Amino acid sequence: MSDLPIDQYLDQLKTVLASSNRLLLIAQPGAGKTTRVPLCLLEEDWVKGQRLLLLEPRRVAARLAACYMAQQLGESVGQTVGYRMRGDSCVSAQTRLEVVTQGVLTRMLQADPLLEGIAGIIFDEFHERSLEADVGLALMLDVQTSIRDDLRLLVMSATLDVEALKRVLGGPVPVIECHGRQFPVTTAYRPALSGEESVSHALRVIEEALSMPGTQDILVILPGVAEINRLVQLLEKMLPDLAIRRLHGRMSIAEQQAALAANTSKQRIIVSTAITESSITVDGVNVVIDGGLERVPLFQPRTGLTRLTTRRINRASADQRRGRAGRQREGSCFRLWAQEQTLVPYGEPEILQADLSSLVLELACWGVASPQALSWVTPPPEGAWRGGQSLLVQLGVLDEYYKLTPLGNRCARWPVEPRIAVMLERASDFNVLPLACGMAALLEERDSSERSLHDALALRVRQPKRFPSWQREALRLAKIAGIALSDAVLEPLGPLLALAYPERIGQQMDSGIFRLANGKTATLPLNDMLAHQSFLVAVALHSTVGGQTRIITGEPLSLESLLSLYPGIQKWQPRVAWSQEQGRLIGEEVQAHASLVIAKRPLVHLPEEAVKEALLNALRQQPGRLFGDNLQQMRGRMALLRDNLGEAWPDWSEPALLASLESWLAPYLIGIKRLSQIEKLPLERYLLNSLTWEAQSEFEQLTPLMLEVPSGKQVGLDYQPCLSQRPPILALKLQEAFGWRVTPTVLNGTVAVMIHLLSPARRPLQVTQDLVSFWQNGYPEVRKEMRGRYPKHPWPEDPLTAPATAQTRRKV
Secondary structure, three states: OOOHHHHHHHHHHHHHHHOOOOEEEEEEEEEEEEHHHHHHHHHOOOOOOEEEEEOOOOOOHHHHHHHHHHOOOOOOOOEEEEEEEEEEOOOOOOOOOOEEEEHHHHHHHHHHOOOOOOOEEEEOHHHHOHHHHHHHHHHHHHHHOOOOOOOOOEEEEEEOOOHHHHHHHOOOOOOOEEEEOOOEEEEOHHHHHHHHHHHHHHHHHHHHHHOOOOEEEEEEEEEOHHHHHHHHHHHHHHHHOEEEEEEEEOOOHHHHHHOOOOOOOOEEEEEEEEHOOOOOOOEEEEEEEEEOOEEEEEEOOOOOOEEEEEEEOOHHHEEEEEEHHHHOEEEEEEEOOOOOOOOOOOOOOHHHHHOHHHHHHHHHHHHOOOOOOOOOOOOOOHHHHHHHHHHHHHHOOOOOOOEEEEHHHHOOOOOOOOHHHHHHHHHHHOOEEEEEHHHHHHHHHOOOOOHHHHHHHHHHHHOOHHHHHHHHHHHHHHHHOOOOOOOOOOOHHHHHHHHOHHHHHHHEOOOOEEOOOOOOEEOOOOHHHHHHHOOOEEEEEEOOOOOOOEEEEEEOOOOOHHHOOOHHHHHEEEEEEOOOOOOEEEEEEEEEEEEEEEEEEEEEOOOHHHHHHHHHHHHHHHHHHHHHHHHOOOOOOHHHHHHHHOOOOOOOOHHHHHOHHHHOOOHOOOOOHHHHHHOOOOHHHHHHOOOOHHHHHHHHHHHOOOOOOOOOOEEEOOOOHHHOOOOEEEEHHHHHOOOOOOEEEEEEEEOOHHHHOOOOOOEEEEEEOOOOHHHHHHHHHHHHHEEEEEEEOOOOOOOOOOOOOOHHHHOO
């Protein structure tokens, strides 16, 4: 084997892992980390008799890495080195190094948290920051910390956020940095011509590259299989003397190996997806033509599923692709975009942009109800986490305490998204499991563009060989279910889809207008057959610029099917709501599915708890009826405390108070049935009561309602400006402040109040926090102007020695 940059660090790496159970390895592209590091560890004492796992983010990279390492050992894949991934594995009793995709690790952990027989886990290409890699590392740290301190964790990548990883792995974690091997690469930009189609664009640049002296094999990187197939077809016709090769994740391992095998007799053009960003070197390539696009899985709210989306690549990814041309010799990179095109520096971690319902389910199976229980490089966003929990509760996978239900426990066996798992699990109750397996495979098919799910599924059931990826997935699910896929009968799909999309069941309000169970309104064109159905299931939705929601894909649903799927609908439930038109509470009993009312009847007696809930909901919709002057004063006082003394004092912002009405207001609503009655309640006192007795005393002492002024009067403070982080206001007649040299304060002398000095007509003459400066500099002008206008009031030359008074001159 030829020497690689990583070779000089292997002894150091082995020494570190002999005594430490964690290690970060930063190895640049071309260093050889993926294939050299795992093999060098196999004979270490801490590994003997056990296995190593090498995690790869892509299926192709996993297969190729396994095959390459097996070749280095002079063996077939599946002996010492094997691979395992969703729907495909090649391992044996001899296998000591398993190359697995990242999702496989999570399934292994759920099945055996001890990971018996596993000596260490190697996370490769961690910089790609897939959700599964983040979850895998968080779970592995939990296992290592609690029950397997002998388990080694090695995180390696071309680039790493070392500080973030150190925080998670612990500050003392060792870090080894290895430079890669890179020959000079010339970069040229070739944007598309006006109106030029992407495949024609790539073809034009390929012809230019072939005309260059020194060009050997060419690697063309395009976003997806469809683009690859179109370009390959053109190249095979135009360049019959060259070896034209496809490379993408749907190909068999033999086809992938053939595409990458160096061809000494013919020049090769390899047309690939972004899988070639993986660390396996493509022999013979010294020209890269980069389309600058990638097809990545992103959560699509309109479907509730993760779909492949085409987008511009980031700068780090572009540099990674460019480096492919300089792995073995000097090379060239053609970028199919303009040089001035701005690229974001790095790709965002998937955890920040994904649907987290699958993560919530995985952690619930792990026994974790909150992500704070684990250590994360990037913590899951709270909003997305809560959204995932809410969906799983609605699907019946989690209970109200976010614990797994019996249905949730059964759903965990399906390696699909939670919606689809629920559909598969519940389909057996209605004897349509074969059909559900076919539908699940269709919904998981990320490049499916058919609008009619019924027609798309019917075509696949009749001609499965035309859709090998669908067939493979459907058969895999059928195997898990223990059924024959051939037993699938194309029954109405609406009931099946209603299991996966309970919140998107729609009820017709008018032709083409439907209220969905989630409370939204969605529309269909009147010429659509679904527009006149009483009920339907909306699978794909699209929000227009104007905020309207359109149904893109759906299936009809009968009322009988809806009641059969969700028998709880037939239970009469009391429902109380505030009627803005009538200005009172309206009560009725309903048979409903979330926001959809199937039947209703008047409710004579309004249950007290329902009344409270309805009033609180009405207040949330009309907050102006709650936040009167007195309550605003209380909020201002608390805002002043919180801004100056910190979060030891509670948040009384409008959103916080509206969110916590149940705790501070609801107990006082006994017998209340109108909003006008609530407006007359001492709301500020109720809010104060939410504090402890000690906090109430401190609150009153630090933010007094009144201050004594030089005239002897008690004058009220206005704290509402504190809501905008301004000081409280003390407004008094100028004559009442004579002799006042020190600006008054609150919060034990730490915050000066803003004094509004008023004319006899109660109009502001001066606003100040510096009384001495005003008496010296501002007062003479005020006196000159005001004493003629208000001669009955005192305007002494020396206000600092004059007696303060609220009276006119005659009464002084």
